[in-house]
Amino acid sequence: MRTIFEQPREEPKAGCFTPRDAGSAESLGIESALLRQRPLRIPTVSEPIVARHYTALSKANFGVDDGFYPLGSCTMKHNPKLNEAVAALPGFTGLHPAAVDEASQGTLELLYELTALLQGVAGMAAVSLQPVAGAHGELTGMFLMKRYFEARGETQRKRMLLPDSAHGTNPASAAVAGFSVTEIPSDDRGMVDVDALRDALDETVAGIMLTVPNTLGIFEERIEEISAAVHEAGGLCYFDGANLNSFLGRARPGDMGADVFHFNLHKTFSTPHGGGGPGAGPVAVSAPLVDYLPVPWIVKKDDGFALDWDRPESIGAVHSFFGNVLVAVRAYAYFLRLGDEGIRRVGENAVLNANYLQERLKRVYRLTYDGLCKHEFVLSAKGLPNDISALDVAKRLIDLGVHPPTIYFPLIVPEALMIEPTETEGKEGLDRFVEAMLQIAEEAEMSPELLREAPHAPMRRLDQTQAARNPVLKHEF
Amino acid sequence: MPYIPNTDADRRAMLDTIGRSSLDELFSDIPQSVQDRFRPLGLESLSEMEVYGRLCELASSNAGAGMVPFAGGGVYDHYAPSVVSHLASRSEFVTAYTPYQPEISQGTLTAMFEFQTMVAELFGMDIGNASLYDGATALAEAAWMAERTRRRGRVAVSEALFPHYRRVLDTYAWGSDLELVEVPYLPNGRLDAEAVPSDLSALIVQTPNAFGVIEALDGLKDRLGDAFLVVSCNPISLGLLEPPGAFGADIVVAEGQALGLPMGFGGPLLGMFATRQEHLRQMPGRVAGRTVDADGTPGYVMAAQTREQHIRRARATSNICTNSALCALAATIYMGTLGGCGLRDVAAQCAQRAHTLAERIVEMDGFELAFGAPFFNEFVVKTTQAPQAVFERLREAGFLVSPPSELESLGLDGALRFAVTEKRTNAEFDQLVAALKGESR
Numbered sequence: 001m002r003t004i005f006e007q008p009r010e011e012p013k014a015g016c017f018t019p020r021d022a023g024s025a026e027s028l029g030i031e032s033a034l035l036r037q038r039p040l041r042i043p044t045v046s047e048p049i050v051a052r053h054y055t056a057l058s059k060a061n062f063g064v065d066d067g068f069y070p071l072g073s074c075t076m077k078h079n080p081k082l083n084e085a086v087a088a089l090p091g092f093t094g095l096h097p098a099a100v101d102e103a104s105q106g107t108l109e110l111l112y113e114l115t116a117l118l119q120g121v122a123g124m125a126a127v128s129l130q131p132v133a134g135a136h137g138e139l140t141g142m143f144l145m146k147r148y149f150e151a152r153g154e155t156q157r158k159r160m161l162l163p164d165s166a167h168g169t170n171p172a173s174a175a176v177a178g179f180s181v182t183e184i185p186s187d188d189r190g191m192v193d194v195d196a197l198r199d200a201l202d203e204t205v206a207g208i209m210l211t212v213p214n215t216l217g218i219f220e221e222r223i224e225e226i227s228a229a230v231h232e233a234g235g236l237c238y239f240d241g242a243n244l245n246s247f248l249g250r251a252r253p254g255d256m257g258a259d260v261f262h263f264n265l266h267k268t269f270s271t272p273h274g275g276g277g278p279g280a281g282p283v284a285v286s287a288p289l290v291d292y293l294p295v296p297w298i299v300k301k302d303d304g305f306a307l308d309w310d311r312p313e314s315i316g317a318v319h320s321f322f323g324n325v326l327v328a329v330r331a332y333a334y335f336l337r338l339g340d341e342g343i344r345r346v347g348e349n350a351v352l353n354a355n356y357l358q359e360r361l362k363r364v365y366r367l368t369y370d371g372l373c374k375h376e377f378v379l380s381a382k383g384l385p386n387d388i389s390a391l392d393v394a395k396r397l398i399d400l401g402v403h404p405p406t407i408y409f410p411l412i413v414p415e416a417l418m419i420e421p422t423e424t425e426g427k428e429g430l431d432r433f434v435e436a437m438l439q440i441a442e443e444a445e446m447s448p449e450l451l452r453e454a455p456h457a458p459m460r461r462l463d464q465t466q467a468a469r470n471p472v473l474k475h476e477f
Numbered sequence: 478m479p480y481i482p483n484t485d486a487d488r489r490a491m492l493d494t495i496g497r498s499s500l501d502e503l504f505s506d507i508p509q510s511v512q513d514r515f516r517p518l519g520l521e522s523l524s525e526m527e528v529y530g531r532l533c534e535l536a537s538s539n540a541g542a543g544m545v546p547f548a549g550g551g552v553y554d555h556y557a558p559s560v561v562s563h564l565a566s567r568s569e570f571v572t573a574y575t576p577y578q579p580e581i582s583q584g585t586l587t588a589m590f591e592f593q594t595m596v597a598e599l600f601g602m603d604i605g606n607a608s609l610y611d612g613a614t615a616l617a618e619a620a621w622m623a624e625r626t627r628r629r630g631r632v633a634v635s636e637a638l639f640p641h642y643r644r645v646l647d648t649y650a651w652g653s654d655l656e657l658v659e660v661p662y663l664p665n666g667r668l669d670a671e672a673v674p675s676d677l678s679a680l681i682v683q684t685p686n687a688f689g690v691i692e693a694l695d696g697l698k699d700r701l702g703d704a705f706l707v708v709s710c711n712p713i714s715l716g717l718l719e720p721p722g723a724f725g726a727d728i729v730v731a732e733g734q735a736l737g738l739p740m741g742f743g744g745p746l747l748g749m750f751a752t753r754q755e756h757l758r759q760m761p762g763r764v765a766g767r768t769v770d771a772d773g774t775p776g777y778v779m780a781a782q783t784r785e786q787h788i789r790r791a792r793a794t795s796n797i798c799t800n801s802a803l804c805a806l807a808a809t810i811y812m813g814t815l816g817g818c819g820l821r822d823v824a825a826q827c828a829q830r831a832h833t834l835a836e837r838i839v840e841m842d843g844f845e846l847a848f849g850a851p852f853f854n855e856f857v858v859k860t861t862q863a864p865q866a867v868f869e870r871l872r873e874a875g876f877l878v879s880p881p882s883e884l885e886s887l888g889l890d891g892a893l894r895f896a897v898t899e900k901r902t903n904a905e906f907d908q909l910v911a912a913l914k915g916e917s918r
Contacts, residue, residue, distance in 0.1 A: 001587045001776065004813040005594065028828050030851040033695055036719050036821070041598055044816025047560050054564040054588075054810055061584030063572030071574060078480050079572050082525050088562075091536025097743030098548035098879045099541030100872070106538035107742050120518040132610045132744065133799040135786070143652045172786035172796035176621065177652050181791045219506040251507050255514040266799065270480070273574040274803030275585035276763065277608070278745030294648075316648035320551060320613040320641050320732065321743025333532055337479050339522030345478045348500045352483070355503060356491040372506050394578065404578050409787070426482030427491060453771070455580050460771035462579045467766040467780040471757070473604045474594040 001060060005475045007053055009043040041477045060458065061275070062403050068429050070357075072376045072406035072418025073167065073215060075245050075267035082337065083270065083330035092329055097321040101306045107325060108305035112298045114332045115282075121244075121343075122261050122284035123252030129282045129323040130294045134242060135169040136318065137262030137281030138209075140294060141238050142177035143315045144260055144285060145206055147292040148236065151313070157206040157235070163192050165216060165410040170209045170240060179206055186412055190216040190369035198229055207236035212256065213243050215410040215418070216369055217354065217376035227257025236260065236289075244268045245422065246351055246374035249344030259286040265324075269331035280327040294318045349423035350375040353430060357421055360434045364441045368413050376420035378413050384441065386448035390415040393440055398455035400436040479522075544877040545905055549689075549855045549896025550639055551612050552746070555713065555823070556900050557737040557807075558814050565807040575763075575799070579778040580770070585802060586777035589765035592809045599715050599812075599820075600729040601722025602751035606762035608805040609748030609797065612732025613642040616681065616709050617649035618750065618761045618795060619728040623679035623705035624655055625794070626759050631656045632679045635668050637686035640886045642709065646681075666690035666848025666857075670697060679705035679728075684721070685714055687887055689831075689855030689894065690848050698725030712736055712749060714853045716817075716824030728752045737811030738804055747804040757781060761795030823899050827854035831897035834906050838895075841914060847892050855896040857884065864893050867913065874912035 045053070063069070069076035086092075095104055111129055119127045131137040142160075149157045160174040163184050171181045182200055187193040191214065208230050213219040220226060227237045239258040245268045253261040265271045266279030273279065285293060291313035299308045307322070338346065351374050358367065358377040365379040381390040394404030394417070406418040421430060443450050455461065483491075488500070497503060504512070523531065536542070546554040565571075569584060576582030576589075589607040596605030609615040620632050634646065636659050650657045660680070663669045666688045673680055680701055684692035691714075698706045707728045708721035713735045721729045733747030734740070752760050758781070766780025786793040812820065831854040838844050838858055847857040860867055864881035871878055884892045 001583050003587060003594075004591050004809070009816070028832055028851065030691060030718070030828075031693070034691055034693065034719055034851075036715070036717060037723070040716065040817025040820060042595055042812055042815075042817040042820065044818050045813055047558075047814065050560055050810065050814050051564065053813075055567070057584035057587050058564075058567040058569040059584070060581075060587070061569040061573050062578075062581035063569045065568040065572045069574075071577070074574050076572075076574060079568075080480060082528060084566070084571075086529060086532035086536075089533060089536040091533075091539045091542045093739035093741050094542040095539050095742040096541065096546045096548045096554065096740045096877055097552055098546075098550060099539070099544070099742070099877055100880060103541030103544060103872070103877065104539055104742060106535035109538070110532075110535050117518055117520065120516070123514070123516065132614075133797070135796045135798045136610060136614075139652075139796055143648065146652060168785075168787040168790050168793070169796050169798050171791035172789075172793040175791040175793070176796050178654060221506055221508065224508055224510065247504070247507060249515075249517070250504050251511050251515055255511045264799075272571045272803070273799070274801075275570055275573045275582075275588075275806065276575040276802035277799040278610075278801045278804055279799045295644075316651070317641065317644040318614070318648055319645065319744065320611045320746060324744040325742040326739070326745060329532070333528050335518075335520065336523050336528045336531060337525065339520045340517040342478055342522050343518070343520075345481055348503070349481050349483055349488075351503045352488060352491055352495075352500060355495050355497075359495045372503060374506075395580070398578065398581055403581065406577070423481050423483075427484075427487035429482075459580050459583070459774055459776055462770045462776045462778050463768045464579075464778050467768040467778045468782065471764070471780045472767040473757075473764050473780060474590070474597050477598075 003475055004045060004053055005043060007045050007049050010046040067401055067403065068425055068433055069403040070405050070419045070421050071403060072420040073242055075420060075422055077270055077422040078424035079270055079272040080334060083333045086333045087326045087329045092326060105304050108298055110332050111328055112300055112305050114328050115298060117335050118263055118282055119284060123254030124258065124261060124284040125287040126290045126293060127282055127284045128293045129328055130319045131281040131283055132319055132324045133277060133279045134262060134264045134281045135173055137283045138169055138173035139177060140283050140318050141260035141262060142173050142179065144289050144292050145236050146177060147315050148289055149206060156204055159205045161197065161200055161205060161208040163210065163214065164412050165214050166209060167211060167215060167240060167242060174209060190218045191220050192226055194222055194225060197226060201229060201233035203234065205233060205235045207238055209238040209240060211240040211243055212253065213246055213374040216378050217373040218369060219374055223256045231257065242267060243375060246347060248347035250347055259289060265327055265331040270334045271327045271330040278324050278327060280324040346423050353421040353423060353425060357419060357430055361437055364438055376418060378410065379417040379419065380413050381415040381417055385445040388444040388448055388451050390417050392451040392454065393417060395454040395461055396440050396451045397436060399457065402433055402436055541877055544875050546877045547895045548877050548879045550641065550879055551732040552740050552743055553735045553896060553898050554740060554900055555735050555898050557811060560814055561737040561807050561810045564810050565803060570803065570806055576779060579776065583776055586765045588806045588809050590767065590777050592805045593764060595809060595812045596749050596751050599712055599720065600751045601720030602729055603754040604757060605751040606760055606764050608801040609750050609762050610801060611746035611748045612709065612730065613645035615730040615748030615750050616642055617646050619707045619730050620646060620650065620655065620679060620681065621653060622728060622759050622761060623707060626756065627678035627704060629676055629678040631658060631677050632681060633658045633660050633673055633677050634681040635660050635683060635686065636887065637662045637688055638683045639687050640883055665850040667692055667850045670700060673700055677704040679707045681707045683709040685711055685853040685855060688848055688857045689852040690850045691718065691853055694721060694724035713824050713827060716820035717828060727756065733808050736808035738807055745801060745804055747801045747808055758784060759794055760784065762797050762800060826899040827897060830901055831856060834895060834897050837906060837910050838913060847889065854898065855894060857892050857894045859892050864891055867893060870915065871912050874908065876909055876912060
């Protein structure tokens with residue numbers, strides 16, 4: 001694929017995009033040493049070529065609208081077009097963040113209402129919409145826990161417990177906020193080893209970061225026991241909400257003992273993933289942590305909605321303004337469209353789809369932890385004939401028109417294939433995926449080269465090692 | 478049910494396959510005590526048309542969206558060519574995720590590579606990443622990266638930093654036990670370089686700063702020893718101004734909203750981040766790199782991933798995962814459409830118009846420029862009137878400026894800040910000046 005720098009360029013003309021009556025930039029009183037000495041080498045490309053170039057790039061991408069996208073842990077559900085339409089309304093997009101409260105009532109009301117809905121989903125005391133991604137929510141959660149222990153004079157609580165199945169962002173978030181990480185092993189059913197957890201608990205433990213259900217797609221059956229043990233030891237429970245889709249409309253993290261819980265609006269609440277953002281990662285907290293939430297708060301007063309900066313116990317701000325507002329607009333539209341009934345159906349169908357796939361695929365692929373799964377499950381490519389790897393399976397799926405599942409995660413399953421169908425795939429699509437996976441298992445035996453050489457289209461397997469060893473990170477002019 | 482293709486017959490067939498009799502059974506692993514405590518939201522489902530109507534109603538009660546913005550602070554009312562949102566909203570871009578599978582993510586990856594190139598070129602740096610959340614968190618990540626590399630436990634920060642950036646920096650510094658020391662500004666509005674302390678991991682400077690003043694970056698790096706020079710800048714200004722990289726900056730960050738993104742009440746935004754080649758291993762965030770496929774055809778993949786959380790876990794350079802990819806794509810299309818020449822044109826127009834407005838304001842009695850140093854597209858005027866009263870009067874006349882309390886938090890009383898873009902017209906200047914005089918329109 002050629003880059004924009006290799007396209008035919010236009011003779012640059014001043015005044016194409018701006019009014020012509022403004023005069024020149026001279027005599028602004030800026031010292032000449034501070035003025036750009038060398039012209040920018042970004043080419044001016046004419047609109048027809050720009051349009052073709054980025055349209056061609058888009059065709060070299062695979063999105064949810066292109067086909068099945070069972071990327072485990074990412075909840076690649078359909079992104080409703082209604083959400084895009086309302087988020088593009090000029091009343092939302094054209095609002096500068098300096099607009100004082102009276103001038104931003106519509107957006108403030110929406111944010112207030114969304115906060116209340118998320119609080120209801122969490123079953124917790126309060127919610128902040130400020131974090132703009134899941135990992136940003138985790139970081140905010142770590143700051144909240146740090147603040148809580150500071151206020152209690154328990155600054156020796158520097159250890160964070162994490163199951164060995166945790167997302168990579170969990171240990172990274174804990175570490176950048178100054179916590180050390182202690183890993184808790186999983187038991188033979190893929191759940192937290194509660195005895196090992198109890199052994200690890202002492203007065204140096206700040207808390208536990210737990211993904212519910214866990215990254216194997218298994219619900220922690222002893223969740224109440226786990227949170228009670230952590231609370232008894234003086235710690236706090238952080239629940240990673242990446243997998244909320246699986247118990248929507250059935251259960252609430254607050255009822256399981258969560259003190260901090262982050263949402264991924266771009267997973268559970270249907271806002272687009274955008275090729276890696278922008279998402280949104282609001283956090284919910286239990287009563288003891290409410291005062292520490294980031295500023296500003298969105299509050300309802302007699303005469304309307306307002307931003308409240310006067311929260312002296314707050315950890316402070318974690319975003320330039322008020323979080324990813326246009327993402328919040330999309331999530332709010334999704335809530336209104338679904339209602340309670342729709343929300344319950346989301347969870348049911350997500351779990352039904354996953355169990356259906358698990359049941360059909362476990363006959364051919366190794367399933368490490370058998371039993372009910374929630375919204376996702378993890379197969380292993382280990383044991384396929386001819387040492388076919390998870391990577392080979394993934395690349396062959398590309399040939400067959402499916403986006404591969406998450407591979408090599410969680411780390412506790414060798415050659416992992418982590419599959420999350422979501423509720424927006426229908427049975428017919430699931431059956432096609434099963435056929436593709438069965439075909440691949442057969443090919444692993446009969447024609448393994450086909451797998452090792454996959455994909456065959458749209459391009460061949462890319463060499464990641466070269467990119468890691470000799471990184472070429474920009475176009476050389 | 479909206480967005481769910483399964484029919485009742487499908488569900489029955491699937492339950493049969495699984496060997497379960499009901500959907501409820503699929504949730505038998507969630508403790509009953511937890512399920513018993515569940516409470517619904519009390520929310521009814523609306524039709525698509527009703528939801529659209531409700532959201533239109535909310536959008537139309539944002540009076541500020543109809544006001545003429547003279548507010549800035551990192552978010553500006555620039556013009557974005559129509560081609561930007563048209564192309565950036567193609568669903569192959571919008572509905573994809575992180576390009577873990579490069580062979581079917583060449584669109585996202587190529588655009589990341591283009592963006593990195595443009596960021597490096599604009600900032601005068603070796604390497605840019607594929608984006609962070611926003612200008613404020615990009616700056617906080619820069620402070621963390623400098624501290625990771627130099628480990629002196631202390632970072633100096635210019636007092637003339639946007640207050641909303643400072644708030645985020647304060648949170649991140651507290652959260653990681655990093656000490657911040659403030660460097661005051663001179664009467665001309667520029668950093669007091671003589672007052673920069675020693676024994677630092679970094680000095681953080683913003684240009685144009687919170688007063689719109691262009692900092693004199695020349696010679697600053699020489700005062701710092703091996704401490705990082707971290708510069709937060711306005712990307713549009715770099716169409717006209719020498720990039721921070723030319724003055725020896727170690728990290729350059731910016732808020733990229735100005736590059737073709739809507740204001741959106743301040744989010745989503747676009748964090749831009751660039752550094753020097755030797756610091757690549759400490760850089761936060763994703764990067765795309767060029768490679769070849771098995772046939773030797775060039776392509777792009779995520780590169781230098783050993784810095785990242787999904788590989789390195791607790792030892793990662795940053796916890797960042799999802800960032801602002803789609804915003805970076807829009808900015809790439811914006812810059813690709815304008816080119817270097819167009820960016821210079823926009824920058825020059827902004828500066829020229831801001832200077833025109835500034836001249837017209839200070840012609841009036843009771844108004845003067847607060848600072849003598851040159852500015853770009855934002856400037857601060859001192860007024861003999863009560864600034865809050867002026868602010869209210871402007872609002873009633875339909876003009877949006879930043880509340881004076883923001884400047885007060887920087888120790889500047891009796892002052893207002895104006896930001897000007899290429900969109901502001903002479904007719905709007907006439908009306909604004911009239912409103913400042915207290916004349917009705």
